[in-house]
Amino acid sequence: MKLTKLHLPSIFTILSIFLILVAKSSSFSIKTSNFAKHFLGAKKGDKIKGLDQVRQYLIKYGYMNSVWSDHQKEDFDYTLAQAIKKYQVFNHLNSSGILDANTLAQMEMPRCGVPDFVNGTKIQHGRKLVIYGFNDSYYTFETTKWLKMNLTWALMPGTRADAQRPIAAAMANWMSVSKFHFSQSPVFQNADLQISFVSGEHGDRTRFDGPGGILAHSTFPPGGKLHFDANETWVDGARAGAFDIGTIGLHEIGHLIGLGHSNVQSAIMWPIAPLGATKGLAPDDIAGIRALYP
Numbered sequence: 001m002k003l004t005k006l007h008l009p010s011i012f013t014i015l016s017i018f019l020i021l022v023a024k025s026s027s028f029s030i031k032t033s034n035f036a037k038h039f040l041g042a043k044k045g046d047k048i049k050g051l052d053q054v055r056q057y058l059i060k061y062g063y064m065n066s067v068w069s070d071h072q073k074e075d076f077d078y079t080l081a082q083a084i085k086k087y088q089v090f091n092h093l094n095s096s097g098i099l100d101a102n103t104l105a106q107m108e109m110p111r112c113g114v115p116d117f118v119n120g121t122k123i124q125h126g127r128k129l130v131i132y133g134f135n136d137s138y139y140t141f142e143t144t145k146w147l148k149m150n151l152t153w154a155l156m157p158g159t160r161a162d163a164q165r166p167i168a169a170a171m172a173n174w175m176s177v178s179k180f181h182f183s184q185s186p187v188f189q190n191a192d193l194q195i196s197f198v199s200g201e202h203g204d205r206t207r208f209d210g211p212g213g214i215l216a217h218s219t220f221p222p223g224g225k226l227h228f229d230a231n232e233t234w235v236d237g238a239r240a241g242a243f244d245i246g247t248i249g250l251h252e253i254g255h256l257i258g259l260g261h262s263n264v265q266s267a268i269m270w271p272i273a274p275l276g277a278t279k280g281l282a283p284d285d286i287a288g289i290r291a292l293y294p
């Protein structure tokens, strides 16, 4: 066919460029098995190809600042070691500053895209939390909060039908332990809390990365935006290899109303999501929302 013939060369060009790009970018990606193997045992003073992947991960989740010059990208320096220590403390790992197997495994786990530290600090009980030595730490919250307690929510028109029940249940769950009153709005654009399933670049400069990696993210008050990564396997309930919409929703709604990440692993505000399981509110989450809105 004439049309196919005409387009073949361009398709091959595009395909080969695409393959080159994929090969180049994925060799040490957080989401490949290569990642842990490549960096295992890396420590201060080492010079390692692709080390910027680790640095970018720590920058993304608020463990270090993005001040860095290009030629030092492969250097495992003091600043990086300190950021890794901070990450290890928050994640209950041995705080050696060395990229050991547990630390690398933790970095590969699917999680919420919201940083663990906003501007390098955490707000706890209304004061700045000291970065190191918070072994008994718990819920955190940001400096912004809602000034009204009646909020409307809506799912973007066309959202998968199985999201309605778990999202409504998650709203009811937070409502039962706080002063909030949530009601579902028929008009998406007017709702205080707008929930949608989106993929890749979706207009907020924080792109989703396909299966694994970042699962969802949301804004702090009064932002009101909750995005699920549409490319994950979502279900209503617990199913092997899938994420529960209600569990991740419960976590993300916590952000929408002002909570940050907790380092209590049983808390819904712990940033790592349970695969194939459901999770509910823990005493830490309830204490957090009640401290933010007494």
Ligand SMILES: [Zn+2]
Pocket: 112, 113, 114, 251, 252, 255, 261, 271
């Ligand atoms: Zn989160």
Ligand SMILES: [Zn+2]
Pocket: 202, 204, 206, 217, 227
């Ligand atoms: Zn988004």
